[in-house]
Amino acid sequence: MPILLTALAVAIADGLFPIIVNFNRLGWSAPRRVFQSVAAGLLGRASFDGGVATALLGVALHCTIALIWTSIYALIVRRLPIVRRLVATTAGTMLVGVLYGAVIWCSMDYIVIKLSRATFTPPSSPAFWQQFIWHMVGVGQVIVWLTERVFAREARAATDASTYGTHASSPA
Numbered sequence: 001m002p003i004l005l006t007a008l009a010v011a012i013a014d015g016l017f018p019i020i021v022n023f024n025r026l027g028w029s030a031p032r033r034v035f036q037s038v039a040a041g042l043l044g045r046a047s048f049d050g051g052v053a054t055a056l057l058g059v060a061l062h063c064t065i066a067l068i069w070t071s072i073y074a075l076i077v078r079r080l081p082i083v084r085r086l087v088a089t090t091a092g093t094m095l096v097g098v099l100y101g102a103v104i105w106c107s108m109d110y111i112v113i114k115l116s117r118a119t120f121t122p123p124s125s126p127a128f129w130q131q132f133i134w135h136m137v138g139v140g141q142v143i144v145w146l147t148e149r150v151f152a153r154e155a156r157a158a159t160d161a162s163t164y165g166t167h168a169s170s171p172a
Helices: 002-049 051-079 081-086 090-115 126-169
Strands: none
Touching (some): 002 051, 002 126, 051 090, 090 126
């Protein structure tokens, strides 16, 4: 459940960012258009003619993508001792968040979007760099910090349980 909540927080933050950035240009249609652009990965340009239905499809896809990236990080941190050592400090956690956010954006733009029916954002576009920086600050950081809180809480609970178990079995 905690991974789902982390993914939900990521999905909300990452969904709000383009809505806010594009609000001046798109007005109140920004939320619909932003999520229709996510659905364009499956439907192409037709997603913009689908109204609320394609926007809801975009929301579902967006949340699924956030869950996938959050789950990948959870696996990485559990399997790679170097990442666990890095996230043991505040500076290391920030570094991992920045790097993971950069990996997410580059993977999405260079692999996922290119393989989909959505529009690729070239590095020559200011939008590429806007998204790149956003993912380092607003996506990678959220995934790493919230996941670390979950794992730290689990580690404390395990330690408390083993300590409690030791004391409980000690003779009085």
